[in-house]
Amino acid sequence: MVKGDWNISKITNNIIENRLYDNGNFDKGALASLRGSNSLLSKKATAVMPVMLSKLPKNSLSVDGTPTYAENAVFTALRCYAIYQQGNDHYVNGSSSKSIFEALAQLSQNDDLRDALDRRMSILLGSTNFNGVSNSIIHLLQILKSHDRNQTLNFASLAQDLYNFQFSFENARKVCLRWGRQYYWHDNGRNGQN
Secondary structure (H helix, E strand, O other), rough: OOOOOOOHHHHHHHHHHHHHHHHOOOOOHHHHHHHHHHOOOOHHHHHOOHHHHHOHHHHHOOOOOOOOOOHHHHHHHHHOOOOHHHHOOOOOEEEEOOOOOHHHHHHHOOOHHHHHHHHHHHHOOEEEEEEHHHHHHHHHHHHHHHOOOOOOOOOOHHHHHHHHHHHOOOHHHHHHHHHHHHOOOOOOOOOOOO
């Protein structure tokens, strides 16, 4: 697969803002379908297809029924958004907001949660399999939501990372390194000092 010249994060943000959120008029059917689907191949994902596939460039769509990198990335990010948005009255997506991993880093400051989060992050960061990474992110997001549902997160950036993750082993490792930095590095007043 060749990388497209379009921006997955912009496409994902557009779908969330204009189709799923729609100025507070949530597309409850599509959100429920996203939450109930493990992949784009799930029968429950059928309700999401018109919302998602109509916004992707033609050259990023599957021709043989196997989801493309773009389809996988956007679907997974939309699913994460749907899970985190459920039960929230406020809009939880923002393109200038913190990443899921930065929000998890804040949560890991809680001594009771740190070990469990560190273990889950270790599993995520050690994986190069897209399905395993997707499942790990969903589990981490569910932990975040159960302890702090008031964050505004950047799901569009997650989609871009998930897209890039799929191209090669090296890309996957670069994305995991970025996520690891977002999770493990804390300023603690150092301001650029080692």
